[in-house]
Amino acid sequence: MITIDRLTKRFDRRAVLDELTLSIAAGDRIALIGSNGAGKTTLFRCLLGQYRHDGRVGFDGAGAGRRDAGALARIAFVPQLPPPLRMPVGELLGFAEKGAGADRALMQAIAERMGIDLDEVKKRPFYRLSGGQKQKILVTVALGRNADLMIFDEPSANLDPAARAVFIDLLAERRDASMLIASHRLEEVAPLVNRVIEMDRGRVVLDDAVMDRLKAGEFRRAEIVLSAPHAPFALALSGWGFEANGAGTRFTGPVPAAETFRFLGLLARYGSLIESLSLDQQPERVN
């Protein structure tokens, strides 16, 4: 669907994307991870034709390097920072409907589930809404139509926990859609994706089509060594059925293969305590 070939973007001569090469196929549901400043947003902006760049971005193999309006219209994008739109929300929804083929009834239903009343906010200028309300409207617009690819840049950052859970459900209901989701909460988006791409300093450092390989009923054996005992960590791991040594510094146990990312997401919270971690590559069956 999209082929990115040696994409380089410089700001003030500094390469923020550095010969990045990647292809995205229909049906890919990608979690894009990487530390602050890794280049995720810049990649999206290049994909969407908002930045000039070196290298090529091709859609559907048609004239690599060319992006016509038609190709871009097939992408729904929810930015990390909502644009400062002065137009009333009702007008924005009208544009989505008439200009981008969004379905009014579907948007209404999505907004309701996200916990925002469209009738109540339709007269208000978009930029006057709260951060979470803006995000809910942008998600409503993005999910209110049948885009070929949905790109979300930290979509749940401003959402309250209830809306975040609904948002994840809404995405899970679109199992067949292609998605590219930048998130610092891998554990949250892991159940939605079939591919994880990690960026570091403008390059792809990991590209793993993992989830489809993971079969229900397979486990990986993990061993974690801490620099010091830590009661909250021990409690969290006991919930996963892990055993601890007497000193409370070495933990071993099974990780359901399909939950690998959720498990690693949990460990990430205790990163500074972890001295070593091993996770068997070969899944084993536990009866």
Ligand SMILES: Nc1ncnc2c1ncn2[C@@H]1O[C@H](COP(=O)(O)OP(=O)(O)OP(=O)(O)O)[C@@H](O)[C@H]1O
């Ligand atoms: N318009 C710009 N002008 C100059 N530098 C920029 C511009 N936009 C981004 N950068 C720089 O490019 C680098 C990558 O930024 P980018 O927003 O793509 O990172 P990111 O991976 O999305 O980060 P985060 O996880 O914090 O959202 C950063 O060092 C940032 O300061």
